[in-house]
Amino acid sequence: MQQLKQHPRVAIIGSGAREHAITWKLSQSPLHPVLYTVPGNPGMWDLAAKVDVSPSDHAQFITWAQHESIDFIVVGPEQPLAEGLVDALAAVDIPAFGPSAAAAQLESSKAYSKSVMKEADVPTAKFEAFTDASKAMSYVRTLAFPVVIKADGLAAGKGVVIVDTEDQADATIRDMLEGNRFGASGHKVVIEEFLVGEEVSLMYFVDRDTVVPMLPARDFKRVGEGDQGPNTGGMGAFCPVPVFLERNWTPYVTDKIVRPTLQALNKQGITYRGVLYVGLMITHDGPKVIEFNARFGDPETEVVLPLLSSDLLEIMWATAHDELSAVNVKWQDAASVCVVLAGGEYPAKSDHGTPIQLSTETPEDIRLFHAGTTIENGQLVTAGGRVITVSAVGQDIPSAVKWVYANITQAHFAEMQYRRDIAHNWQR
Template sequence: MQQPVQQREQLRRGCRVLVVGQGAREHAIVWTLHHSRFEPKLFVAPGNPGMEGICTRVPIAAHDVHELVSFALEAHIDLVVIGPEAPLSLGLVDECLKHGIPAFGPTKAAAQLESSKAFAKDLMKKAGVPTAVYEVFTDAAKARAYVEAHGAPIVVKADGLAAGKGVIVAQTTQEACNAIDDILIGQRFGESGNRVVIESFLEGQEASLMFFVDDELALPMVPARDYKRIGEGNTGPNTGGMGSVAPVLRDRPEIVAEVERTIVQPVLRELKAREITYQGVLYVGLMVTRDGRPMVIEFNARFGDPETEVVLPLLRTDLLQVMWATAHHALRDVRLEWSTGHAVCVVLAAPGYPEKPVVGQPIQFAHGPSDLVFHAGTTSDNGVLKTSGGRVLTVVGFGTTRREAQGVAYRIAENIYFDGKQIRRDIGN
């Protein structure tokens, strides 16, 4: 079992923090850390133009483990915070710990909860965690036969990482068979699609519940809901997420305790039995079925995106204090406090997203200085801000009610312009 980094010193004012990543999730993390009372010196690799002014950008790719560790050593970084899933699956945390650098995030072995859906399903089966019935296939013909035998709707998942696009909720057997061929034969997701997981379709209310975890303790964040489909009314292909709202399930507070008891703790115990220590964020994608039972749709080994953009702004406890305690296995000393308000975020996506986003369009802003806009896929071209990714910007609205927060978010969104802007109009409905 990988030993945790021992706490070399207490969290101090002006500590040096490296955030890894470049999307809206990482922008939200940097923005929240910037407001810490400990006034950290923030670095981000590689970051995006929206972060400039509140941190120092470092031109190192998020997947370049060797260069990231080298920079952390040279810059005397006190804490490395990993945002996206790829560097976790490549073992960035392992390398940080090997060099005595505290890191916020799970090791490569623990991150398999996200990097391999087959691993996660096997672990859940052994731990007795409620989830959909499933089978794993490497042979397309056998996978198609399974679908034909079980009918639709049915869910087809690429086993590995696919940037949130590797899940197909097939409404017909033909759609499922096409997805199987696309993944296993057409290699749509490369090596991530060498195996497919085929699951029964779950119905109910979706929710995202994230936990800060330090191996011994799991502290829940406020539940959120992500809107995955590109089209209004949850139509069209899956995306990385077109918006989110928080909190949800306020009328069902017992759900959080049940998720911790029936899902999170059994998973952590099973990981320990395999000599795997988990620390960082554990994201549980849930379906609360019609009989009120929470069942796992998926795990992520990091903050969700775009859920982070609505959850972290509602956190009243100092995020740096929470991350430091998590990395040093001291969550027992932390008490999470949350705003009683609501947050809604809306994603502005490039034309052609999610299949073939068209980028390079100039972006024009007409929003106010207090409006909260997180950058996801932007670049600065000779001083001109342009689109550079499928999800371009995430705008966030706050209010005492969800309807009020929704109104603020859409007001901000209407004052941002680029050619072909895609936006869902029903986030928070």
Template sequence: MDILVIGGGGREHAICWALAKSPKAGKIFCAPGNAGIGEVAEIVPIQVSEFDRLTAFAQEKQVGLVVVGPDDPLADGIVDAFEAKDIPVFGPRKNAAHIEGSKTFMKDLLRKYNIPTAAYEKFDNYEAALEYLRSQPVPIVIKADGLAAGKGVTVAFTREEAEKALADIMVTQVFGSAGSQVVIEEFMTGQEMSILAFVDGETVRPMSAAQDHKQVFDGDKGPNTGGMGTYSPLPHIADSIIEEAIETIIKPTAKAMVSEGRSFRGVLFAGLMITPDGKPKTIEFNARFGDPETQVVLPRLKSDLLEIFLAAVNGTLDQVEIEWSDEAAVCVVLASPGYPASYPKGLVISGLEQVQDALVFHAGTAKNADGEWVTNGGRVLGVVGLGRDIAEARSKAYAEAERIAFEGKHFRTDIAAKALV
């Protein structure tokens, strides 16, 4: 069966890599892909927003399955577009992807169905939001309602910072229409974790838990990024807490979406906080694989990813048992100089051919006219070490990351350190 994967980052490279291992997989296409993905899939120069061209390509090539990676096309209804052409597609429809596309919708859903999350209020009026904000203690969390490329959330530790974030969103409109509404949310402390789950209506098949590192610098300092590294499993978090999160948050949310007439099919990604009392609460939901979480979760998957996707599409996910490796995985993201602010492109990358004991997923790479690997994004590469435990996987990831060089390369040196304490 030929497959079309939509997207062009490290997440999509990991998906293509995992699908290529399936004996049922034929040719894999990736649109728009990147140079690294081109080593496991045929690159198709169509952007994720070009629904008509993507559906026409899928029909022309008679692909048996489409897999959608990024959030924006899901929120814009790409799954509905493929379904209208009777093309099998893995991912949530537009009305279900709304759980990520609107933070106010997500928070209201959780409140309605008594699913644990931080206390909040929502506003579409700046003056009312500012008045409420000034009545609340800091730290406090300000969130733009819509999709903002992972940058629409500010954890404000001072009142000045909080008021600036609110003005940036609602007055200056730095995120455009995504900031027409805001969520102002209580600040939660504790350990964060991510649980991704394959979902088909009320059927939930959780993946192994992971933990991301969002801030750009060691010690969780500096501005938020799309993710500087991840690891899985989480040996320092009790299985009972992970199970409680699945039973009290993920499964009830899937059921709630069915009750709302928004049955979810695809990957439901829960960003969770384990509060000091040991109880998990919801930070956010995403309607797709996380990046870079996917880069540590899929290498630990023993089952056939293509079969899981097809079961979800065909409504038979409840008949599938999914196996996970006991191995640990640690991903270290190598970023361009300046990221997450502005950064140059076209910096020559050397040393990729020297990596022997790690997986390398390409997030932002290209090839120049001389055939050299060059940077083409903020997050450039994800270097994934696998080992008997977190310590071994971490050692491999960092050792292999050192073999790769480009001007201004930077990365966090404390990925997965929390798991070793």
């Protein structure tokens, strides 16, 4: 493996709080990288140069990367992975962190992902996939309510609907298959049994030969306190999950879920490199897979990366070159909690153009990760549903909870909403 030199030129693709957290962590590397964000957000622009080039235009993006002598590219969001950006970069020998388009199907197609789980005998919910609404409804009637209905393709975290009645199921299925709610992503649906338990997100660094688990986290998808209201992209998270660690579930997930899944991909000629996100439900029968993602989770990244002691750039570079086994990945003995500040009408509508006030002095162990923000006429304003993620580190989860809520007013904008009960179930 070619070693990264001092001051490597590194580009980060994406513009959410996840990418801000990645950029922040990369900026701490002892290699002192020169960072670029494509396009990034105002929080990232304090750490890296903004680049206005579309990663969806592979030829244009590669021309830019070659002209700027970029040494390494980190792909944050799922869309460029699904579009094959890593494959295009590999074809011109530009190293990148992230899976190929074939490997990213674990996220970009829920039907494909479930078929791989079935092949690998991975514990997951009972399911079937449909393109016909009447056949889908016939299957729904064989299940007990509630029932989970998922758009097959990428839907920005909004393609999962939990229904409680046949009427709701019929309306949701027809909305996806016939109403074009999610475009091509919803032209096939996956119908699943509803799993009961506590959710845990466990992310892995993965290369050809090695899998390295990160710390387990739990995010909060529902917009309202008490886990009420519609699903969102995530309203907050905490890390680690004490009960998960006490019960030693990580080796189980590694051996019964992650390795068999990767072996099933290998049988198809697919090598996975990057982050594999395993969304789990801890049921009475043990952990079962809710979903795979082909990249860091959001908001989990904003609580996991603050606890990483090792050099993230070294880990990512080694992963991209199948040298992960040579890296010692270490974590702080601490806890982290984050709370998302969202627009008042989120998730129904995004917030755009509302001025944001930020504190000029942020306390130690508090980070404000930008999500939906931009600059208009010199003023920081909202530019999305989830606007700012406030992240705190403490010696344990209760102290991190206390610290994050004590500093929630470090950012403020009109009509902002946030949950006041993040980590309420940290002992479960």
